[in-house]
Amino acid sequence: MAMVGHLLILAVVAMGLSFMGAAADKGTATFYTPPYTPSACDGFEEEGVMIAAASDAFWANGAACGHRYKVTCTGATNLGDPHPWRGSRSVVVKIVDYCPAGCRGTIDLSQEAFASIADPDAGKINIAFKRI
Template identity: 75%
Template sequence: MAMRVLIIFLGLLICQSSVASGDKGTATFYTPPYLPSACNGFKEDGVMIAAASEAIWDDKGACGRRYKVRCTGATNQGDANPCRGGSIVVKIVDLCPAAGCQGTIDLSQEAFAMIADPDAGKINIKYIQV
């Protein structure tokens, strides 16, 4: 019985550490209208969405992937911490074009506002595919 509890505990610990670590990047946001999107054309996907930078786009392979995103701080030293705490899960529905993309993930305005003050414009994040 003790061995079974130990195995379950270790499994939970491994799962928790992988979510806590994640990849580091930056997030920006874009404003409506959100259609058409590179992944789904004129299909409505709600507002918990994001556009992927070339770093995670994977030649359209990122379409439909979900990422858990957490704000970790301001991108400029000395700026006040814009983070609101917690994390969100967004669905990739679009490509953030290389020429104009300023972040790893370009969140919808609504998604960004849930984890950070929109006045920041750009934040440091940790993200993981879920």
């Protein structure tokens, strides 16, 4: 009986840990325009348009290169446009570049990636992002 109780406790702890990993970070997103090469991760290798540059918040000296993130628009950073989102409000991007110190957002999306989740006229949006 005690063994079953211990197994139940372990199962509950394991489920709790898996839910903790499911939480998304919060930040802001901006966008940059072509050309997208060269990039800090891949030099002159073409990576398509669903790409992004990581800020110091998670760049980690290039360790973010190649990681994919699901980025979701959660709202505007300004009061003038409380609902800047478009489409599904989420996009998956690959980190291919570094957004240097002074970067205006947590993540700098390609123009195409930004436009797929928010109106580019917003310029900067609040986001939730999660590595996938």
